[in-house]
Amino acid sequence: MSSEEAPGSSESDVTSMSYEDTELTLGLPGEGRSSAVIPALKCSAKRGFIETFDLNLGRCCNTSWGHRHSDKHVNESGAGKPPATKAQAVGWPPVRSYRQKAINESSKLYVKVAVDGAPYLRKVNLEHYSNYQDLMKDLDNLFTCFTIRNSNMEESKLMDVAKGMEYVPTYEDKDGDWMLVGDVPWKMFIECCKRIRLMKSSEAAVLALGNVYLIIPHINNTMHICLTLPLF
Amino acid sequence: MQKKMAYSFPDEVLEHVFSFIKSHKDRNAVSLVCKSWYEIESWCRRKIFVGNCYAVSPRMVIKRFPEVRSVEVKGKPHFADFNLVPDGWGGNILPWIKEMAGAYPWLEEIRLKRMVVTDESLELIAKSFKNFKVLVLSSCEGFSTDGLAAIAASCKNLKELDLRESEVDDLSGHWLIHFPETYTSLVSLNISCLGSDEVSFSALERLVGRCPNLRTLRLNRAVPLDKIASILHRAPQLVEFGTGAYAAELRPDVFSNLAGAFSNCKELRSLSGFWDVVPAYLPAIYSVCSRLTTLNLSYATIQSRDLIKLVSHCPSLQRLLVLDYIEDSGLEALASSCKDLQELRVFPSDPFGVEPNVSLTEQGLVAVSLGCPKLQSVLYFCRRMSNVALVTIAQNRPNLTHFRLCIIEPKTADYLTLESLDVGFGAIVEHCKDLRRLSLSGLLTDRVFEYIGTYAKKLEMLSVAFAGDSDLGLHHVLSGCESLRKLEIRDCPFGDKALLANAGKLETMRSLWMSSCSVSFGACKLLGQKMPRLNVEVIDERAPPDSRPERCPVEKLYIYRSVAGPRFDMPPFVWMKDEDSALGLS
Numbered sequence: 001m002s003s004e005e006a007p008g009s010s011e012s013d014v015t016s017m018s019y020e021d022t023e024l025t026l027g028l029p030g031e032g033r034s035s036a037v038i039p040a041l042k043c044s045a046k047r048g049f050i051e052t053f054d055l056n057l058g059r060c061c062n063t064s065w066g067h068r069h070s071d072k073h074v075n076e077s078g079a080g081k082p083p084a085t086k087a088q089a090v091g092w093p094p095v096r097s098y099r100q101k102a103i104n105e106s107s108k109l110y111v112k113v114a115v116d117g118a119p120y121l122r123k124v125n126l127e128h129y130s131n132y133q134d135l136m137k138d139l140d141n142l143f144t145c146f147t148i149r150n151s152n153m154e155e156s157k158l159m160d161v162a163k164g165m166e167y168v169p170t171y172e173d174k175d176g177d178w179m180l181v182g183d184v185p186w187k188m189f190i191e192c193c194k195r196i197r198l199m200k201s202s203e204a205a206v207l208a209l210g211n212v213y214l215i216i217p218h219i220n221n222t223m224h225i226c227l228t229l230p231l232f
Numbered sequence: 233m234q235k236k237m238a239y240s241f242p243d244e245v246l247e248h249v250f251s252f253i254k255s256h257k258d259r260n261a262v263s264l265v266c267k268s269w270y271e272i273e274s275w276c277r278r279k280i281f282v283g284n285c286y287a288v289s290p291r292m293v294i295k296r297f298p299e300v301r302s303v304e305v306k307g308k309p310h311f312a313d314f315n316l317v318p319d320g321w322g323g324n325i326l327p328w329i330k331e332m333a334g335a336y337p338w339l340e341e342i343r344l345k346r347m348v349v350t351d352e353s354l355e356l357i358a359k360s361f362k363n364f365k366v367l368v369l370s371s372c373e374g375f376s377t378d379g380l381a382a383i384a385a386s387c388k389n390l391k392e393l394d395l396r397e398s399e400v401d402d403l404s405g406h407w408l409i410h411f412p413e414t415y416t417s418l419v420s421l422n423i424s425c426l427g428s429d430e431v432s433f434s435a436l437e438r439l440v441g442r443c444p445n446l447r448t449l450r451l452n453r454a455v456p457l458d459k460i461a462s463i464l465h466r467a468p469q470l471v472e473f474g475t476g477a478y479a480a481e482l483r484p485d486v487f488s489n490l491a492g493a494f495s496n497c498k499e500l501r502s503l504s505g506f507w508d509v510v511p512a513y514l515p516a517i518y519s520v521c522s523r524l525t526t527l528n529l530s531y532a533t534i535q536s537r538d539l540i541k542l543v544s545h546c547p548s549l550q551r552l553l554v555l556d557y558i559e560d561s562g563l564e565a566l567a568s569s570c571k572d573l574q575e576l577r578v579f580p581s582d583p584f585g586v587e588p589n590v591s592l593t594e595q596g597l598v599a600v601s602l603g604c605p606k607l608q609s610v611l612y613f614c615r616r617m618s619n620v621a622l623v624t625i626a627q628n629r630p631n632l633t634h635f636r637l638c639i640i641e642p643k644t645a646d647y648l649t650l651e652s653l654d655v656g657f658g659a660i661v662e663h664c665k666d667l668r669r670l671s672l673s674g675l676l677t678d679r680v681f682e683y684i685g686t687y688a689k690k691l692e693m694l695s696v697a698f699a700g701d702s703d704l705g706l707h708h709v710l711s712g713c714e715s716l717r718k719l720e721i722r723d724c725p726f727g728d729k730a731l732l733a734n735a736g737k738l739e740t741m742r743s744l745w746m747s748s749c750s751v752s753f754g755a756c757k758l759l760g761q762k763m764p765r766l767n768v769e770v771i772d773e774r775a776p777p778d779s780r781p782e783r784c785p786v787e788k789l790y791i792y793r794s795v796a797g798p799r800f801d802m803p804p805f806v807w808m809k810d811e812d813s814a815l816g817l818s
Binding site: 092130 | 555640
């Protein structure tokens with residue numbers, strides 16, 4: 001599902017695997033699949049956790065808390081790498097906590113923006129905008145060769161605008177679901193948006209059935225269905 | 233011949249001569265010349281510096297120096313900055329304030345670092361010193377805005393209130409209002425550590441407006457960008473300014489107000505703050521850039537291209553703090569634009585990430601070492617290093633005095649040769665003969681300590697982590713580094729032998745910190761018994777160290793020289809030798 005990753009990375013290799021290969025299993029690392037190290041992906045991250053958990057039962061006792069260089073052995077066995085942040089020695093690297101806090105607070109609203117057909121991604125800081133309009137204006141500037149918005153766009157009209165636009169703005173939320181940009185109030189949006197994808201409308205079929213919207217984007221060869229319903 | 237000539241100077245003459253001698257080292261030397269010089273120097277010393285609050289007691293200080301006006305005290309060891317010292321360990325300033333309140337009614341200045349400062353201490357300061365002028369709390373904690381309100385309300389002659397990097401409990405942003413309307417003597421205010429806690433902006437504006445001598449103002453993140461112009465218009469004489477969050481919607485009127493306000497500040501030499509930067513607002517500071525000597529962008533999460541644009545406007549820059557977003561390309565631009573650069577600090581934007589998120593390598597540092605002939609002080613976080621790069625840096629910059637390198641992954645080898653970095657760091661200590669401070673990282677064997685012991689004769693502070701093979705490493709350092717004052721070590725295989733063999737050395741140093749090493753409890757006990765003028769603190773949060781066999785390694789060890797004997801405020805997780813076995817101290 002990650003068409004935005006650079007071609008040739010092992011993540012895109014994994015996405016070309018069939019669905020069965022990505023299914024969760026509880027086997028020991030290395031059994032029943034290729035020996036290549038599988039980097040963190042949504043599914044493999046979960047698998048990696050389970051594998052690490054199994055390994056921890058056997059191996060962890062000797063490792064004193066805080067000496068994380070033994071994690072290297074875990075990875076070399078071909079297990080899925082645990083997610084990008086791992087257990088660290090206390091106070092290492094030696095960065096003061098107020099610095100960590102300051103940087104974490106400011107970078108959490110940076111999201112990647114992918115546009116179908118563009119060879120590279122951009123990053124925007126959602127904190128810089130106060131409404132959808134400003135965001136779309138900026139995205140337009142960043143990807144000037146693609147028409148991505150109707151110039152009269154307002155929050156309430158986004159649903160209809162999808163039909164007339166060349167690109168449909170979608171975003172991945174905290175639950176990993178792909179949603180249409182504009183459904184929720186701006187403040188809620190910036191808190192749950194993890195990344196943005198401007199999808200070619202030819203690839204996205206948007207059906208408006210009363211209050212139900214069905215988005216069926218095509219991402220490589222897998223189908224991903226997302227259903228959004230208003231809260232009653 | 234008048235043998236007694238030297239002694240016939242009236243005391244007042246000597247006192248006048250001594251008043252020109254400012255440095256602590258020199259004054260200490262003066263006091264050792266003879267008894268009368270000792271006595272005269274003692275009662276005319278106005279400033280004292282206590283590098284370790286437990287090395288001496290406040291009563292002893294007051295007894296020797298009765299006329300002090302300025303006090304500087306440091307508390308916790310440096311590794312407390314990285315959460316290695318448990319909460320409650322100590323370093324409370326209150327006993328000092330209580331003694332000084334009675335003894336030094338004319339005290340003007342208090343500067344504290346890594347100390348626990350409660351509101352009670354601040355209220356006592358506010359009440360006790362009628363001519364109080366300077367309060368600097370660096371990396372302190374334990375107080376709230378209530379304590380600040382007391383200072384603001386009572387200290388009519390306050391010139392400086394600097395809370396740099398302290399942790400303040402925010403109870404109310406209105407503490408600023410406690411500065412009376414008649415108060416106009418503020419020269420320096422640093423509240424940048426207050427973060428997103430709101431301060432009363434109108435009180436701040438009025439305060440700034442009525443203090444004509446204000447030269448340093450560092451705001452906190454909560455102060456929005458669109459308020460900067462009004463502050464700067466009230467204080468165009470500022471020399472040092474720290475913004476709040478440097479972000480707002482792009483509006484031409486806001487931009488031009490901001491740019492206009494900055495251009496009015498002809499004396500501005502130092503800028504900081506820059507949280508949440510919107511790059512489009514950076515050109516507002518261009519008018520002051522050519523005069524800037526210090527720029528702290530270490531919170532600015534902006535990309536290399538914006539950083540390059542900015543530093544290329546700052547040819548007078550002497551000090552730059554920045555995130556690794558600057559990347560190698562930005563450091564190359566820095567090297568060609570800023571020929572006066574003396575200090576560079578590059579902080580990691582993603583210290584816990586597994587993969588590098590930016591293109592910053594050893595090359596950036598090499599470029600700066602080549603292009604900046606005055607570079608003396610370096611703090612650099614990166615993910616890879618090579619011996620050849622370190623040797624190049626050492627050869628380019630023999631004038632380095634501070635070199636702190638943090639390769640983020642412990643025990644990282646030279647990425648080109650896969651060898652240790654012994655040779656690289658060896659070159660640093662060999663070429664940089666005036667090196668005073670060194671922090672090591674990467675894959676290192678005992679060899680690097682042999683180099684350090686051999687060459688680093690001016691080294692005063694050494695920080696070591698995940699390095700070395702055996703006690704020999706520690707022995708090289710303790711036996712070779714003649715000027716060593718502070719040694720801090722974590723996660724190294726150093727044990728009892730080197731420590732006990734160099735016990736005498738420890739009395740010539742301020743302190744030694746060792747955590748997650750292999751020093752046994754038995755060795756700590758022995759050291760404590762053998763060396764009465766050392767406080768040997770064993771810090772163990774798991775269980776009392778004497779509940780385990782003596783050969784078990786201690787969790788943390790903090791050894792410091794002291795004439796005050798064992799301290800009285802030890803928490804349960806700190807063990808020191810029995811009072812019974814301590815020699816009596818006068």
